Amino acid sequence: MRYALLVQGSPYSNQASHSALRFSHGLIARGHQLATVFFYHDGVYNAARLALPPQDEPHLVDEWRELHVRQSTELLVCIASGLRRGIVDEQEASRHGKTGHSLEAPFELTGLGQLIDAGLTHDRLVTFAP
Template sequence: MQSLTYTLVVNGSVYGSQSARCAYLFAQALIESGHKLVSVFFYQDGVLNASNLTLPANDEFDLVAAWQALHREHSVKLDCCIAASLRRGIVGEEEMTQHELAASNLASGFEQAGLGSLAEALLTQDRVVQF
């Protein structure tokens, strides 16, 4: 079997839809099958996966922590569309300073990026799968 490179595009919120969880399970399956997951691009409501203010109940799966573990353990880039993030209140340190806000809430391991990073993935990965 040939190993392929992948980028996933997640449009669904961290909770409230199944798309983000399905994307995470797909990511795990890719890695277990010997493929390389290069990056995950969070777009539209998918940027809510990057909030460090998400607090699931004790008996619920912590999807934000799961994405962070995927980043740490497999060097997967976690890119969030900056425009979609700012519209939804997901703010990194740089934007906090630039807009003179009181706090940031971008979870560690996630980075804010423009659509150029998604375009690059479309050109350089073997497969791009959207959830």
């Protein structure tokens, strides 16, 4: 089956992202496809380019990237939730006169329409919230 995930928890603050990643690995191991992950609410922090967890802890941002490499999983970040919280790509940063950016490929800023679309076009949409 083609799966989509909706992740709404901030990494390292609560279990939502950890659970979502473990679920991702589980469904891939069973032969399913993780086609899309949509990050909304505090979940947008999962895309923080500068995240530096201690080396003996899982690097959640890198684990999402790895899913993109393995399965071409689309990593979609809600632009309205992201901009409010300082999660911006290079283009948005320069548009708003900021010197740095906090989000980069394979994560991409996108609109909420993509969440609705994911919910209607995948076999399953599973939510991970705090």
